[in-house]
Amino acid sequence: MRILLIEDDAATADYVAGGLGEEGHVVDVARNGKDGLFLALNEPFDVIVTDRMLPGPDGLAILRALRASSITTPVLLLTALGEVDRRVEGLEAGADDYLAKPFAFSELRARIRALARRPAAQAEERELAVGDLRLDLLRRAAERGGRRVELLPTEFRLLEYMMRHPGAVLTRTMLLEKVWDFSFDPTTNVVDVHVSRLRRKLEAAGEAPMIRTVRGAGYVLGPAAPPGGAAPR
Amino acid sequence: MIRLRSFAPRVALAMAVVVLLTSLLGAGWGWLRAQAALRQQLDLVLAAEAEGLLRDYETFGLRGLSEVAEITSRRPGPLLVLLQAADGRPIAGRLPAAPTVLRGFATWRQGEGEVPLRALGAVLPGGANLIVAADLSSVDRAATALAWTPPVAGGVAALVALGLGFLLASRLERRLAGISGAARAVMAGDLARRLPESGRGDEFDRLAVTINAMLARIETLVAEVRQVTDDVAHDLRSPLSRLRQRLEAALARARDPAADEAALEGAIGELDGILATFAALLRIARAEAGAGREGFAPVDLSALVAAVAEAYAPVAEEAGRALEAEVAPGQVIEGSAPLLRQAVANLLDNSLAHGEGRIRVRLRPGAALEVEDEGPGIPAEERQRVVRRFYRLDRSRGTPGTGLGLSLVAAVAGLHGGALSLGEGPGGKGLRATLALTPGERPAILKPSS
Numbered sequence: 001m002r003i004l005l006i007e008d009d010a011a012t013a014d015y016v017a018g019g020l021g022e023e024g025h026v027v028d029v030a031r032n033g034k035d036g037l038f039l040a041l042n043e044p045f046d047v048i049v050t051d052r053m054l055p056g057p058d059g060l061a062i063l064r065a066l067r068a069s070s071i072t073t074p075v076l077l078l079t080a081l082g083e084v085d086r087r088v089e090g091l092e093a094g095a096d097d098y099l100a101k102p103f104a105f106s107e108l109r110a111r112i113r114a115l116a117r118r119p120a121a122q123a124e125e126r127e128l129a130v131g132d133l134r135l136d137l138l139r140r141a142a143e144r145g146g147r148r149v150e151l152l153p154t155e156f157r158l159l160e161y162m163m164r165h166p167g168a169v170l171t172r173t174m175l176l177e178k179v180w181d182f183s184f185d186p187t188t189n190v191v192d193v194h195v196s197r198l199r200r201k202l203e204a205a206g207e208a209p210m211i212r213t214v215r216g217a218g219y220v221l222g223p224a225a226p227p228g229g230a231a232p233r
Numbered sequence: 234m235i236r237l238r239s240f241a242p243r244v245a246l247a248m249a250v251v252v253l254l255t256s257l258l259g260a261g262w263g264w265l266r267a268q269a270a271l272r273q274q275l276d277l278v279l280a281a282e283a284e285g286l287l288r289d290y291e292t293f294g295l296r297g298l299s300e301v302a303e304i305t306s307r308r309p310g311p312l313l314v315l316l317q318a319a320d321g322r323p324i325a326g327r328l329p330a331a332p333t334v335l336r337g338f339a340t341w342r343q344g345e346g347e348v349p350l351r352a353l354g355a356v357l358p359g360g361a362n363l364i365v366a367a368d369l370s371s372v373d374r375a376a377t378a379l380a381w382t383p384p385v386a387g388g389v390a391a392l393v394a395l396g397l398g399f400l401l402a403s404r405l406e407r408r409l410a411g412i413s414g415a416a417r418a419v420m421a422g423d424l425a426r427r428l429p430e431s432g433r434g435d436e437f438d439r440l441a442v443t444i445n446a447m448l449a450r451i452e453t454l455v456a457e458v459r460q461v462t463d464d465v466a467h468d469l470r471s472p473l474s475r476l477r478q479r480l481e482a483a484l485a486r487a488r489d490p491a492a493d494e495a496a497l498e499g500a501i502g503e504l505d506g507i508l509a510t511f512a513a514l515l516r517i518a519r520a521e522a523g524a525g526r527e528g529f530a531p532v533d534l535s536a537l538v539a540a541v542a543e544a545y546a547p548v549a550e551e552a553g554r555a556l557e558a559e560v561a562p563g564q565v566i567e568g569s570a571p572l573l574r575q576a577v578a579n580l581l582d583n584s585l586a587h588g589e590g591r592i593r594v595r596l597r598p599g600a601a602l603e604v605e606d607e608g609p610g611i612p613a614e615e616r617q618r619v620v621r622r623f624y625r626l627d628r629s630r631g632t633p634g635t636g637l638g639l640s641l642v643a644a645v646a647g648l649h650g651g652a653l654s655l656g657e658g659p660g661g662k663g664l665r666a667t668l669a670l671t672p673g674e675r676p677a678i679l680k681p682s683s
Contacts, residue, residue: 088528104505152543183574184575187586188545216498
């Protein structure tokens, strides 16, 4: 993937660019808002990662300029600690995701992957399918290999989100944000409990595992290997 | 001591000047009026005198009149009489600078620098001219004497005003010095100092009462900030020292990839905990400062509470507990959905971590949320304190958590104009936390870190 990173702090920029480079991505780094906006407007990128506070036009201004120019490249906004309640502001300006600094690199990596997988314009979908798992979005029903799976509303939302990102590592924070709208980490393990319940429903005796736990990172939905090989579109 | 920069003497001086100026204007006007009135009086006197002389003329003829005129004009007094022939030749009496013939009233000066004369002339049937005159100096003297009254009174009034002004100034100065001294002491760090009150209940006392209330509020706020700073320093020092020890121990050990990895992962875990604490502290601080109120939007509280309860129900079940939700429909308030969601989640986290038995979530109409459990509850004397940052009951020190959960709930309540109150559950058992989200619904106000 070709990724544009707009970040004025040299240490963070090197850390992120180095990590993404090791993953095999091509990373262009802009150190201020002006250069970043210029690159974003003139070069094709798969994902743009921008700091919110920048010299020159800031992250939100860049975002608005991009959206005003009908550039729909997914944008991940980075922000300072404790400003999470400004998340809505960023999302309203057209950001696709929002991550507070300091973050674990695995979190950033997972979010960038999820963004890149997001279809540019979500068509009216009626059904999602991953392997032998099917989710009927209209009837709000799930079945695995012909076996009907009864889901509670929350479990349905969780499964829908996971099935939209098959094969990608989804962190607990991502699931909390996207499924429950929690912009904070609850003391109790809400995500683990819900995922393990969903897993129990999806994986009846004798069936292959559907949800894998990635230690220290999160969960992946999809057939064991190769990951992401059975994308539903 | 009393300078002109002081307010009261300035006012006194201005008043004295105004009194003096008005009394001088009054003097001028009075002089003119007095003079006019006295001259009118004089004209009457002249007319009466002339009439008397004319009667003499009718009785005794011209000769008799000239004798009377001669006698009258020799008499000491302001009155002068002249009887002159039609050609201006004097027959009897004396009048300097008289016109040849005078009919009616006239005023003239006897010469340069002399007092003006007022005269009344009459032409006799024989053609002779009788003039009765009086000099005006006496009239003007009387007018002047009368006109002196206002400036004298004004001068006295001005002096009194000045004196009173200076007296008032010195009293003002004394009271202001007390206020200013107290303010200086507060500035120098003596936050317990208060402005002096005279006890008279005047406007100075009222001002002092208001300022003293403000000082009391500032003292409380500073104490709270100090408390928070101490808490933060204390509660971040322990994890930071733990982290340091951990890293130091790992560094001192012989290099071993597996052990090093474990040590680094442990360190990152510790740091994540510290960062979470920081994030929570910043959130509380922002909420307490009222930040985010500009982003308020209508929030469907019923849906929000139901969703959070639904997220927590399986968690409670896994822990062998039950979570029941009873949500009044259609409760909408102006607020911040992310913060309200976290407040509700924190209350449930709190019940899960520290409570026991069934958890009841109840959203009442009018927007008050109650969370009850059947655990040991919180002793009445501790209820104020558990809302403080980092404050934890002795029995919960071993459980996970930052000690910031209820502080955030209280801060979010405050941000929305409501309050968090803690009480006993039904039957005096367990804990009931009530999050009132509309200003009218405050049972007992619990402020964060108070």
